[in-house]
Amino acid sequence: MKKSTKLLLAALFLGSIAIRLFIAFQAEGLEYEGYGVARQVESIRETGIALYNDELSYGGRDRVFSPVYYYLLAAFSFFMPLEIVLKTIPNILASLVIPVVFFLSMQVVKNEKVSLLAATFSGFIPGFFNNTINNASIYTAVIPLFFLTAHYFLLTNKDSKHAYKLIGCIILLTVLHPSSLVLALSLLIYIAFLKLQRFRESSREPEIVLFFLFLVFWLNAVLYKRALSTHGMEVLWQNIPGRIMEESYTQITLLGSIYSIGLLPLVLGLGAVYISFFEKKRKHVTLMASISLTVFILLWFRMVELTTGLILLGVSLAALSAYFMNYIYEYLKTVKIRHAHNIFLVAILGVAVIGFLPNTFLAIQQAGSVPSEKDMDLYLWLRENTEENSTVLVLPEEGSAMSYYSNRKNVMDEDYLLVPNIDRRYSDVLSIYNERFLTSALQKLNYYNVQYIAITEYNHDTNNVSRLMFFDDNCVQRVYPEMESDEFTPEAYEVKCIIGETRQ
Amino acid sequence: MKAIKVFGKEKNVIAIILLLSLIVLGGLQVISYGVHEKAFMGDETYYYMRLSEQYQEERVFDYDFLQERPVSFNLLYLVPGTNSVPVESTARILPVLGGVLSIFLFHYLARTLKFRKDERLIATIIFAANPLFVYTFTSFTPLIIGVPLGLAGMALFFRKKTWVSGIMLGVLPLLSVPLSLVVLLSVILAMIIGSARKNQGIMVILSAVLVGAASWLFLGFRPWLELIPSPSAMAGVFVELAGVQAYSFIILALAIIGLLSLWERNTKSVAVLLFLFLSFVFSLFYAESRIIVSMALAVYAGIAIISIIQREWNVEAIKNITLLLILCSVVFSFVVAIDNAFSDVSTEKIQGIQYLSTSDPGEVMLSAERNGFMMSYFSGRKSFVDGISHRYEEYDERINVAETIYYSRNLESLESTLKDNGISYVLVDNRMRQGEVWTGDNEGVLFLFRHANAFVKIFENAEVVVYRHMS
Numbered sequence: 016m017k018k019s020t021k022l023l024l025a026a027l028f029l030g031s032i033a034i035r036l037f038i039a040f041q042a043e044g045l046e047y048e049g050y051g052v053a054r055q056v057e058s059i060r061e062t063g064i065a066l067y068n069d070e071l072s073y074g075g076r077d078r079v080f081s082p083v084y085y086y087l088l089a090a091f092s093f094f095m096p097l098e099i100v101l102k103t104i105p106n107i108l109a110s111l112v113i114p115v116v117f118f119l120s121m122q123v124v125k126n127e128k129v130s131l132l133a134a135t136f137s138g139f140i141p142g143f144f145n146n147t148i149n150n151a152s153i154y155t156a157v158i159p160l161f162f163l164t165a166h167y168f169l170l171t172n173k174d175s176k177h178a179y180k181l182i183g184c185i186i187l188l189t190v191l192h193p194s195s196l197v198l199a200l201s202l203l204i205y206i207a208f209l210k211l212q213r214f215r216e217s218s219r220e221p222e223i224v225l226f227f228l229f230l231v232f233w234l235n236a237v238l239y240k241r242a243l244s245t246h247g248m249e250v251l252w253q254n255i256p257g258r259i260m261e262e263s264y265t266q267i268t269l270l271g272s273i274y275s276i277g278l279l280p281l282v283l284g285l286g287a288v289y290i291s292f293f294e295k296k297r298k299h300v301t302l303m304a305s306i307s308l309t310v311f312i313l314l315w316f317r318m319v320e321l322t323t324g325l326i327l328l329g330v331s332l333a334a335l336s337a338y339f340m341n342y343i344y345e346y347l348k349t350v351k352i353r354h355a356h357n358i359f360l361v362a363i364l365g366v367a368v369i370g371f372l373p374n375t376f377l378a379i380q381q382a383g384s385v386p387s388e389k390d391m392d393l394y395l396w397l398r399e400n401t402e403e404n405s406t407v408l409v410l411p412e413e414g415s416a417m418s419y420y421s422n423r424k425n426v427m428d429e430d431y432l433l434v435p436n437i438d439r440r441y442s443d444v445l446s447i448y449n450e451r452f453l454t455s456a457l458q459k460l461n462y463y464n465v466q467y468i469a470i471t472e473y474n475h476d477t478n479n480v481s482r483l484m485f486f487d488d489n490c491v492q493r494v495y496p497e498m499e500s501d502e503f504t505p506e507a508y509e510v511k512c513i514i515g516e517t518r519q
Numbered sequence: 520m521k522a523i524k525v526f527g528k529e530k531n532v533i534a535i536i537l538l539l540s541l542i543v544l545g546g547l548q549v550i551s552y553g554v555h556e557k558a559f560m561g562d563e564t565y566y567y568m569r570l571s572e573q574y575q576e577e578r579v580f581d582y583d584f585l586q587e588r589p590v591s592f593n594l595l596y597l598v599p600g601t602n603s604v605p606v607e608s609t610a611r612i613l614p615v616l617g618g619v620l621s622i623f624l625f626h627y628l629a630r631t632l633k634f635r636k637d638e639r640l641i642a643t644i645i646f647a648a649n650p651l652f653v654y655t656f657t658s659f660t661p662l663i664i665g666v667p668l669g670l671a672g673m674a675l676f677f678r679k680k681t682w683v684s685g686i687m688l689g690v691l692p693l694l695s696v697p698l699s700l701v702v703l704l705s706v707i708l709a710m711i712i713g714s715a716r717k718n719q720g721i722m723v724i725l726s727a728v729l730v731g732a733a734s735w736l737f738l739g740f741r742p743w744l745e746l747i748p749s750p751s752a753m754a755g756v757f758v759e760l761a762g763v764q765a766y767s768f769i770i771l772a773l774a775i776i777g778l779l780s781l782w783e784r785n786t787k788s789v790a791v792l793l794f795l796f797l798s799f800v801f802s803l804f805y806a807e808s809r810i811i812v813s814m815a816l817a818v819y820a821g822i823a824i825i826s827i828i829q830r831e832w833n834v835e836a837i838k839n840i841t842l843l844l845i846l847c848s849v850v851f852s853f854v855v856a857i858d859n860a861f862s863d864v865s866t867e868k869i870q871g872i873q874y875l876s877t878s879d880p881g882e883v884m885l886s887a888e889r890n891g892f893m894m895s896y897f898s899g900r901k902s903f904v905d906g907i908s909h910r911y912e913e914y915d916e917r918i919n920v921a922e923t924i925y926y927s928r929n930l931e932s933l934e935s936t937l938k939d940n941g942i943s944y945v946l947v948d949n950r951m952r953q954g955e956v957w958t959g960d961n962e963g964v965l966f967l968f969r970h971a972n973a974f975v976k977i978f979e980n981a982e983v984v985v986y987r988h989m990s
Binding site (some may be wrong): 175178179182218219222223225226228229230232233236237240243244245247248250435436462 | 754759760761768769772776827830831832833834836837838840841844845847848851852855859953954962
């Protein structure tokens, strides 16, 4: 690799970290999702054990998850403040996708300029960039590792000296997140494509795929045994409430998904698939195409979360785009226009930068969707003024943030695994805020053992809820704030009645 | 492909496998006896025990007096019914013997079919470590006789012992109709691929038809009852997904790899593939036939393991880890199967159900379908729904009534529904409360149970609560 390429790659990597950190530190605190991670890391820091038995989530329940990512973050939290760890480490991990995709593309095209461009795309895929800046998402570690595994898979096919690195990546990916199942499935489809396209089969490929399949099966079966036996096949949908799943798929339009993947990676990636299948067969391209196809099929059958699917699709298409760019680049070298090939690359870069700028502003806006100052005040008031064991009703998105700041039980948060009758609980939580009659509201509130109801600014902004219609001074009494004001301020109500008796 | 030399003398290996299976199956019976002397694995055990006891006392095998419904004749009732050994002892010993005998006969059949030594040994090990084997030979069901009988019949069939095999396979429908259908399908397959003479196959089919017809005329054999699929059969197909009489993902995956490796070696047979596919699809609806399909899967899984061992791997370490992972996965599904089999074995539950025997004869009890057999066995009272209610006409209506009761919040209509159906007791266990029916103590009828005077909690422990309707 040329020195200039090394420098450019380093600059890209550092630049990505700098932009991500700049955006992340614009907002105080984390996005709502991030507080689930924060609670796990804090628990590890204090007790050494992740929250397998979470007394605050859903009023107290067991969880199943892989703790590897939380332990990694917890390790840093011993010598850095927690908030800094949750803002910096995930962004550094996410930026690693740039060198990973660079080396992956280099295997496909052996062209440093083109590979650098593909790496640039991968680092700034809107779906990935916007959704992983300020929420300490586990995907910041999963996505680079996913493609690093693919990279070592290709390398090991050439030379078995990389086998141990590949085994390491496979094991780490498998224990980190169930996304390893997507890669295992992609490799199966890849083997099928090799047979169909009559490639000379390397003897190592089926061996590694077999190993990967058995490892993924066994580890996931052991790690998620309880979830598998509780939810059966539905574990594939992670017990996400049907309404959320439905809304996430119905709300996104074709344009929305193209935007999420990025127009350039999509067009160039699809071009690469076309060329590799119908004109110039390349084994390496087939692997990336298999990943894209697998994710597409999973998205089509709604067997993967929309955001996750679009991120995987976007990054795999970005890696694929190197092949198509190189194809055009090589072709332009043969035409009579001087430097046409270089002009092409500059033009692509220009388009990418123009596309990236508005996305950055959107990312800044999104990273700012953290609990507001007023909501934080409410959470802290709950911490100081309510009984330690009490349950507070907030929206599912706010559940972890409320429990983090208030140290009080929530009725629902965004980790749905192992929760029975999740659809019913979800609709109950949403409907309580719109209840008109005290009796039917009390039935639900008693059922979930709710002592306090919080109406936050977030709830007000998203659902237009400003006041409980069923509140009265006997049973559901407003306890926060003490003074009424004309403009909306977050409120807390205490539930004082149980149907048939009065709470002491 | 050369045979692998990982095994010693075949007789010794088989002896060890038989001994291990005897220890495991016997050990499981001892453990369940240790939990409670009347605790058994598999809810069907209680059903067949009750009907066997009924036969011992009344000599009637085609009508269930307690549940007031016709049942199909089954040879199993005759086994404890025709001797003085208590049914409970038979229900503990017979499954263990059936399991050990089945392993021996499975290996004998593989030998008869001229599988290589290494193939038949690995296939036998996989068959014995198969979750379906665990379920089948820990429960007292007709399969504990049907499986060894079918295996012996098939072995003799391939050894051209036409008459004996004809009789053995002919009586198989009297133990399990779905099982015998898959066995007969494999007889047809043997005729198609030329492993058996046509007249032999026709003889077996004819004998099954004749025995079936005679039993229908004289013994009250009602095969159609067994051919009504259970609505929940598809829900528990894999043991890893909490299925009980279920396949293991890993053995299925290995079997597919085995099939693919045979395909690569050009030893494919469309007829065999079609048989496998048809019997697998059939088994999705009829859980009783899964044990036979699992034998075919064990054979192909064995072939897969041998091809993995014999393949020249580029990185020896990956090969060794892969084999270790396969071993771990097979052991994992075996352990999960045992865990699932024990899910309903609990002293508290039995104590709660036994309490129902204090009720008046003729009173009807309501609980989840899976508790029906246990309730009838221990209390001697009629269950509103049980594991074979789906075979009878009024099933849909009963399920609707049960759901109406479970989710009722109106005392007046609830009382009238209970009265119309003669239900006096409702047994609620933890699984029902924790998501199977309700998610909390105040949901649906539980609210009325707690607050209405018409209901009295007559028994409660850590596992079950029994409510009585004071009509």
